[in-house]
Amino acid sequence: IHALDAYGLEQELMANKLAGKELADAYPAARSRGLLPTGAARQLVFQDAVSSVEEFASSLLPLIQGEQLTPVDFEFTTAGFRVTGRLGQIWPRHLLRYRCAAVKAKDRLDLWIDHLLLQRCENPGYPNRSTLLAKKAGWGFRPVANASEVFHQLLNYYWEGLKEPLPFFP
Numbered sequence: 001i002h003a004l005d006a007y008g009l010e011q012e013l014m015a016n017k018l019a020g021k022e023l024a025d026a027y028p029a030a031r032s033r034g035l036l037p038t039g040a041a042r043q044l045v046f047q048d049a050v051s052s053v054e055e056f057a058s059s060l061l062p063l064i065q066g067e068q069l070t071p072v073d074f075e076f077t078t079a080g081f082r083v084t085g086r087l088g089q090i091w092p093r094h095l096l097r098y099r100c101a102a103v104k105a106k107d108r109l110d111l112w113i114d115h116l117l118l119q120r121c122e123n124p125g126y127p128n129r130s131t132l133l134a135k136k137a138g139w140g141f142r143p144v145a146n147a148s149e150v151f152h153q154l155l156n157y158y159w160e161g162l163k164e165p166l167p168f169f170p
Contacts, residue, residue, distance in 0.1 A: 005035045018057075056098075059133060064091060074120070079155035095130040096130075096131050097114070097130075102135060102136065103132065103135075103137050111139065111141065
């Protein structure tokens with residue numbers, strides 16, 4: 001199975017797991033979409049994906065406690081940019097991102113930006129911590145007192161990077 005297909009299958013299975021569905025029920029759909037190899041290996045590959053998702057879910061589920069909070073909409077202007085969007089996947093303890101795969105630098109940077117945006121919005125009753133969970137790693141960010149300033153500086157770096165390459169070491 002191609003790595004991208006395996007990732008897609010595991011993400012789909014994870015969504016089913018979080019929705020309380022039986023993972024084995026996804027087998028016919030995965031088979032019909034051609035995600036699995038032919039022959040006897042088909043069932044083994046699917047079962048490996050189910051096992052991987054079950055193992056990951058055992059780490060993820062304890063982080064999802066309480067009722068998921070309403071997504072946060074934001075719209076503001078800073079550093080000459082108009083910034084709009086919505087932050088979801090927020091629980092009482094933290095903003096949570098997860099990836100049933102190896103973590104990439106992009107995932108950590110995305111979490112940092114979302115963390116700064118959540119801090120900047122300062123919604124009462126919303127957490128001031130953010131967490132990223134991947135198969136073999138996890139990251140967390142604590143409260144940031146000057147989140148608006150840090151986000152403003154990131155946008156300045158972005159603008160500079162549009163004009164010339166910036167050194168970036170993930």
